[in-house]
Amino acid sequence: MLNDLRRVDKDVYEAVLKEVRREQIDIELIASENYVSMAVLDAQGTVMTNKYAEGYPGRRYYGGCKHVDVVETLAIDRAKELFGAEHANVQPHSGSQANMAAYFALLKPGDRILGMALDQGGHLSHGHPKNFSSKVFDIVRYGVNKETERIDVDEVGAIARKTRPNLIVVGASSYPRAIDFEPFAQIAKDVGAYLMADIAHIAGPVVAGLHPNPVPHCDVVTTTTHKTLRGPRSGIILCKEEHAKKVNSSVFPGIQGGPLMHVIAGKAVAFKEALAPGFKRYQEQILANACALAEELTAQGFRLVTGGTDNHLIVADVRPHKVNGIQATRILERIGITVNNNQIPFDPLPPTKSSGIRMGTAAMTTRGMTEPEMKQLGHIIASAMVHSDDSVRLRLLREETLDLADRFPVYPGILRRLYEQERSAYA
Numbered sequence: 001m002l003n004d005l006r007r008v009d010k011d012v013y014e015a016v017l018k019e020v021r022r023e024q025i026d027i028e029l030i031a032s033e034n035y036v037s038m039a040v041l042d043a044q045g046t047v048m049t050n051k052y053a054e055g056y057p058g059r060r061y062y063g064g065c066k067h068v069d070v071v072e073t074l075a076i077d078r079a080k081e082l083f084g085a086e087h088a089n090v091q092p093h094s095g096s097q098a099n100m101a102a103y104f105a106l107l108k109p110g111d112r113i114l115g116m117a118l119d120q121g122g123h124l125s126h127g128h129p130k131n132f133s134s135k136v137f138d139i140v141r142y143g144v145n146k147e148t149e150r151i152d153v154d155e156v157g158a159i160a161r162k163t164r165p166n167l168i169v170v171g172a173s174s175y176p177r178a179i180d181f182e183p184f185a186q187i188a189k190d191v192g193a194y195l196m197a198d199i200a201h202i203a204g205p206v207v208a209g210l211h212p213n214p215v216p217h218c219d220v221v222t223t224t225t226h227k228t229l230r231g232p233r234s235g236i237i238l239c240k241e242e243h244a245k246k247v248n249s250s251v252f253p254g255i256q257g258g259p260l261m262h263v264i265a266g267k268a269v270a271f272k273e274a275l276a277p278g279f280k281r282y283q284e285q286i287l288a289n290a291c292a293l294a295e296e297l298t299a300q301g302f303r304l305v306t307g308g309t310d311n312h313l314i315v316a317d318v319r320p321h322k323v324n325g326i327q328a329t330r331i332l333e334r335i336g337i338t339v340n341n342n343q344i345p346f347d348p349l350p351p352t353k354s355s356g357i358r359m360g361t362a363a364m365t366t367r368g369m370t371e372p373e374m375k376q377l378g379h380i381i382a383s384a385m386v387h388s389d390d391s392v393r394l395r396l397l398r399e400e401t402l403d404l405a406d407r408f409p410v411y412p413g414i415l416r417r418l419y420e421q422e423r424s425a426y427a
Contacts, residue, residue: 121175
């Protein structure tokens, strides 16, 4: 494994080796991350990366596409089946590019978008001032209720009626509650706007039937294919057939050239895995683990945004432990737990510090952890906050996370094989 890489570029090989080791020995609680299967890794490492394939299956601008056409068609058909969509475009390189293509398919520059504010739970591409979305389109924003920290659909409706947007975006990057898409569809209908859902974080529960599906209610739906969907890092667009031609043209030639066929191969494999019966059980365990972790964090003195979670996401206010978000992130990194600092609604601190951290349970569920391990992690996280200045205690906590990580390998046997190869190279 990786023999040619080791021979040609030892610097890159060693960095890869260290990343394999880091992923094994650390506890991954970043909500945007997951571990793909060996089959997905295999697909992404194939000769599909060599093929230039501008256009779409059966309508390419390059010859020699008969085999990559098979792969892309499989990915399209499987995506449509997973979500119950009329049309799917599997070429976007990322979630943000999927959003960009969706905007350009439905709107003209200067048109108005109503999206969720970043500091309230939205995403950069939903209209942050420094993002392309805000530079190209006229952005108005909705947020959450200050008391409940939940989306107030009546307030969204009032903002929509006042501002008359051309497009409403529903979806979030750090919102831990379920979203009902049907009322948003009614609002969009009332004001004559398109409705787009960004389900990058909740795609897994959606296809498992554990979260409302936006596809029947929206003109366009975008998602990443990693996170809870457990595929390669990339994006897709789902839409009604009436928008298919505009969406396809917006992706290519609108914002992209040739698709990444090796990544599309990885998507096809991941979609097949998501269609298997075991995927629903996996999603059920993700949600059960999130509830268990949320309960333990609450018991340990954290204040959770919205008071809990309905999905894989937890946003915790760390101020009760007298630290800010970036400090909490660095403390946890010292004991081998990775999270990201995150603003909470109406945060008094700037994004560079923030008052919260965001956690997710998809990755560690992939590794096989269940509720008891989540309870243990909640206790470890709280202990690290309380004893952040005690190097001895932090070392003991690191030993505890190492023991946990060792019990739940990411890719069983892969480290052993890599180290055996490394030893043989110097034998």
